[in-house]
Amino acid sequence: MSQPSKPTTEASVAAQPDTSETGDRAGRRRRKSAATVNALDGIGGLGAPAPDSFLSVRDLRVHFPTDDGLVKSVDGLSFDLSRGKTLGIVGESGSGKSVTSMAIMGLHKPGTVQMTGSIRLDGQELVGSSPEAVRLLRGKKMAMIFQDPLSAMHPFYTVGHQIVEAYRMHNDVSTSVAKKHAVEMLDRVGIPQASSRVDDYPHQFSGGMRQRAMIAMALSCSPDLLIADEPTTALDVTVQAQILDLVRDLQSEFNSAVIIITHDLGVVAELSDDIMVMYAGRAVEYAAAEEVFERPKHPYTWGLLSSMPRLDRARIDRLRPIPGAPPSLINVPSGCPFHPRCAYADRTGGLSQSQRPPLEEKAPGHYAACHLTPEQRTAIWETDIKPTL
Numbered sequence: 001m002s003q004p005s006k007p008t009t010e011a012s013v014a015a016q017p018d019t020s021e022t023g024d025r026a027g028r029r030r031r032k033s034a035a036t037v038n039a040l041d042g043i044g045g046l047g048a049p050a051p052d053s054f055l056s057v058r059d060l061r062v063h064f065p066t067d068d069g070l071v072k073s074v075d076g077l078s079f080d081l082s083r084g085k086t087l088g089i090v091g092e093s094g095s096g097k098s099v100t101s102m103a104i105m106g107l108h109k110p111g112t113v114q115m116t117g118s119i120r121l122d123g124q125e126l127v128g129s130s131p132e133a134v135r136l137l138r139g140k141k142m143a144m145i146f147q148d149p150l151s152a153m154h155p156f157y158t159v160g161h162q163i164v165e166a167y168r169m170h171n172d173v174s175t176s177v178a179k180k181h182a183v184e185m186l187d188r189v190g191i192p193q194a195s196s197r198v199d200d201y202p203h204q205f206s207g208g209m210r211q212r213a214m215i216a217m218a219l220s221c222s223p224d225l226l227i228a229d230e231p232t233t234a235l236d237v238t239v240q241a242q243i244l245d246l247v248r249d250l251q252s253e254f255n256s257a258v259i260i261i262t263h264d265l266g267v268v269a270e271l272s273d274d275i276m277v278m279y280a281g282r283a284v285e286y287a288a289a290e291e292v293f294e295r296p297k298h299p300y301t302w303g304l305l306s307s308m309p310r311l312d313r314a315r316i317d318r319l320r321p322i323p324g325a326p327p328s329l330i331n332v333p334s335g336c337p338f339h340p341r342c343a344y345a346d347r348t349g350g351l352s353q354s355q356r357p358p359l360e361e362k363a364p365g366h367y368a369a370c371h372l373t374p375e376q377r378t379a380i381w382e383t384d385i386k387p388t389l
């Protein structure tokens with residue numbers, strides 16, 4: 001594997017040809033945090049994982065052949081995540097967040113998907129591994145809180161039985177000890193009368209309770225990597241706070257690595273060390289959380305921040321939705337995939353329409369994929385965006 005290329009600054013940015021084979025260019029080590037986006041060198045080589053990386057994703061591509069064409073749901077994603085750190089992934093519906101998570105968990109059905117690149121978990125390569133080998137990692141090595149609770153639970157078994165089985169697979173304990181643990185976990189996620197509800201079937205739980213039970217299941221084995229895909233959407237505010245506390249407890253007790261996927265920027269801000277903004281199956285911005293909130297550099301991130309309600313935003317009438325809709329992942333727009341929706345696309349002398357911007361370091365440890373010059377970006381941020389947030 002090649003060594004990571006040296007950090008490039010914006011002055012050295014060269015536009016890349018618009019080809020899906022090109023990938024993101026020139027991986028750079030994050031300076032401020034443990035997670036790293038190591039983009040590609042443009043001809044298929046990959047930067048080495050960060051030394052302390054627990055999860056290393058390199059040039060991940062997850063494509064689905066369909067009758068309408070090849071759906072490029074994830075198209076060249078690279079990042080590292082260390083133990084004890086949290087990566088927040090944000091992006092509009094359809095940007096590839098869940099497909100990425102399912103790829104890490106090995107849950108895409110073989111035969112329906114084309115998956116290339118590399119996913120290394122604690123040094124073990126998952127892409128191309130047998131489904132059985134990956135299955136053995138689920139539970140203790142990695143666990144996921146799914147967007148849809150029903151996809152995580154078997155309808156024919158009681159909730160308690162499912163937690164007990166998962167727990168016993170990775171812990172040498174009796175059924176009664178495992179059941180006690182299951183009741184404790186259900187109690188911790190706020191299931192009332194957990195000791196009796198433990199014997200209910202998933203359909204006997206309300207939607208919110210199913211969500212909580214699934215969270216209990218995911219946390220029950222204290223996974224080394226937890227992927228939480230929209231973990232709090234179906235839950236009321238009090239339970240949301242409990243769940244986020246549980247994730248934090250898990251992290252401090254077991255030094256777990258956490259990926260949190262959510263539309264809720266408040267949740268991301270509270271939990272994440274780093275944030276990766278995805279658009280059309282690619283990373284368009286990546287930096288420490290504070291950087292993304294305080295000094296965002298990509299027009300799409302500006303759009304997200306302007307369009308999402310935040311507790312600290314004084315006036316809700318300032319919300320400005322991003323015009324247009326996310327692109328087709330079968331016919332991804334040429335050049336920058338965001339160009340049909342970007343208010344600044346006409347300021348780049350045609351580059352936005354013709355050449356894909358590589359993900360590059362725009363400030364120390366802060367990466368974005370955009371053709372705007374530093375002067376243009378600063379001027380737009382200072383005059384158009386910052387005063388409106």
Ligand SMILES: Nc1ncnc2c1ncn2[C@@H]1O[C@H](COP(=O)(O)OP(=O)(O)OP(=O)(O)O)[C@@H](O)[C@H]1O
Nearest residue numbers: 064066071073092093094095096097098099100329
């Ligand atoms: N099995 C599949 N076959 C074809 N296309 C798929 C498949 N699974 C996902 N996709 C497509 O991949 C794209 C990315 O989907 P994904 O579920 O990752 O989006 P997301 O970012 O999680 O969105 P949301 O915020 O709505 O959950 C979508 O356009 C989706 O329709």
Ligand code: SF4
Nearest residue numbers: 336339342352370371
């Ligand atoms: S490259 Fe062009 S279209 Fe894409 S975000 Fe930057 S300015 Fe907008």
Ligand SMILES: [Mg+2]
Nearest residue numbers: 097098099147
């Ligand atoms: Mg999703």
